[in-house]
Amino acid sequence: DQQVKQNSPSLSVQEGRISILNCDYTNSMFDYFLWYKKYPAEGPTFLISISSIKDKNEDGRFTVFLNKSAKHLSLHIVPSQPGDSAVYFCAASGTDTDKLIFGTGTRLQVFP
Amino acid sequence: DSGVTQTPKHLITATGQRVTLRCSPRSGDLSVYWYQQSLDQGLQFLIQYYNGEERAKGNILERFSAQQFPDLHSELNLSSLELGDSALYFCASSVQGQGNTEAFFGQGTRLTVV
Numbered sequence: 444d445q446q447v448k449q450n451s452p453s454l455s456v457q458e459g460r461i462s463i464l465n466c467d468y469t470n471s472m473f474d475y476f477l478w479y480k481k482y483p484a485e486g487p488t489f490l491i492s493i494s495s496i497k498d499k500n501e502d503g504r505f506t507v508f509l510n511k512s513a514k515h516l517s518l519h520i521v522p523s524q525p526g527d528s529a530v531y532f533c534a535a536s537g538t539d540t541d542k543l544i545f546g547t548g549t550r551l552q553v554f555p
Numbered sequence: 556d557s558g559v560t561q562t563p564k565h566l567i568t569a570t571g572q573r574v575t576l577r578c579s580p581r582s583g584d585l586s587v588y589w590y591q592q593s594l595d596q597g598l599q600f601l602i603q604y605y606n607g608e609e610r611a612k613g614n615i616l617e618r619f620s621a622q623q624f625p626d627l628h629s630e631l632n633l634s635s636l637e638l639g640d641s642a643l644y645f646c647a648s649s650v651q652g653q654g655n656t657e658a659f660f661g662q663g664t665r666l667t668v669v
Contacts, residue, residue, distance in 0.1 A: 449597075475655040486557065486645055486660035487598070494655065532598065536655065542588065542611045543647075543658055547597035 446470045447535050449546035456553050462520040464549050466533030469514065473535040477543065478507060478518045481530045490531075491518070523553045558582065561646050561661035569669055573634040576664045580627055580648030586610070587629040588658055589621055592643040604629055605651075636668045 448467045456462045466476075474495040479487035493500040493507045493516065500507050506519045520527055533546040558581035568574055580587050589601040600613035604623035615621075618636075623629045633640060643665050647658035 477657055479660075484662075486559070486561075486647075486662045488557070489657045489659060492657055534598075538655075542600045542603050542613065544600065545590075545598040 445547075446473075447533055447544050447546040449531075449533055449549050451549050452547070453550040453552070456523045456551065458525055458553055458555050459522045462518075462523045462527065462551055462553065464518040464520075464531050464533075464551065466516050466518075466546055467514055468516075468535050470535070470537065470544075471514070472537040473544075474538060475536045476507070476509060476516050477534045477536075478505075479532045479534060479545075480527075481532060481548070487532055520551075523551075525553050525555060527551060528553050557659040557661065559646060559648050559659050559661035561644075561664050563664060564662065565665050565667075567667045567669060568636060570636055570638060572636050572668075573632065574636065574666065576631040576633070576644050576646075576666075578629045578631070578646030578648075578661060580629070580646075581659055584648035584650050584659075585627065586649045586651060586658075587623055587627070588647040588649075589615075589629070589631050590645040590647065592645065592663075593639075594642070598645065601631070633666070638668050641666055641668045 477492040478490040481487045530548045534543040560579040585606045590598040601615040603611040621631045643663045645663045647660045649658040
């Protein structure tokens with residue numbers, strides 16, 4: 444049972460344009476959501492998070508949007524840079540669980 | 556550098572063998588998580604310890620076990636290894652064992668079972 448889903452395995456975007464990565468979840472008890480970035484042969488690196496009491500959180504070029512009614516969140520990267528090329532994981536946790544549940548990841552490629 | 560240290564980085568072993576993966580959390584973090592990433596798969600949660608006690612369990616096989624020691628480092632023991640156990644094993648740590656906190660990951664241990 445995949446509680447956190449990233450339905451797009453890959454995304455290709457031109458440098459300078461916006462990258463939008465999507466994530467859906469099924470567990471209504473989730474109340475905290477995170478995005479991680481992973482380069483090959485490295486561990487995931489925390490990028491940005493959002494609590495369910497908010498619908499938007501921004502950090503520099505990265506913005507996460509949360510739509511609780513749709514159980515959907517997205518990560519916007521503007522402008523995209525070649526160094527953003529990596530696998531992005533969406534993760535969720537809730538007050539009923541201490542563990543982070545991860546999606547399967549989306550591989551982002553930013554080309555010049 | 557996340558501050559989470561995993562050893563060894565690489566491990567090659569034969570089927571049927573037993574291995575131990577080690578994780579040192581960030582200074583001050585009480586919670587340790589173990590995740591498995593098989594080829595092109597997501598991160599599968601295995602188990603979590605908080606201040607020495609098991610806090611949450613995921614899809615961890617009975618052949619696998621873990622513990623967290625008084626100095627807060629953790630070990631993941633994998634026994635009777637099968638080819639399908641080949642994967643990246645990640646350890647993560649966080650300050651507290653509750654939700655609404657980010658976890659920081661180590662570089663992982665790549666296990667190859669031959």
